[in-house]
Amino acid sequence: MKKIEAIIRPEKLGEVRKQLDKSGYPGIMITEIEGHGKQKGLEQQWRGEKYKLEFLPKVKLEIIAKDSDADRIVSAIMETARTGAVGDGKIFISDIEDAVRIRTGDRGEKAVE
Secondary structure, three states: OEEEEEEEOHHHHHHHHHHHHHHOOOOOEEEEEEEOOOOOOEEEEEOOEEEEEOOEEEEEEEEEEOHHHHHHHHHHHHHHHOOOOOOOEEEEEEEOOOOEOOOOOOEHHHHHO
16 A cells, blocks of 8 residues: 655645546545745735735645555646646655454555455
């Protein structure tokens, strides 16, 4: 099993979810977060005064999927979330050792179906 964590622009969430619905996924967790990458925030101007937004709003998607579904899910996120500009986000993929469905006691991939 794989854990797919995607950090994306908030305005791309709706499009990404629609694409994931089309391509199929077992379940999703969404968290609103703030952070920055290499750009170290964003400089803005308001009423002639400059100020810096050090932490930009982002959305974090977390999906636990079967190994066989991971590439399809990552491709769906990547294609839909990409604008080509700095700040599009990142996708992290890691191995999951086990999963347990609390209600039934199912373990492994059966717990995430």
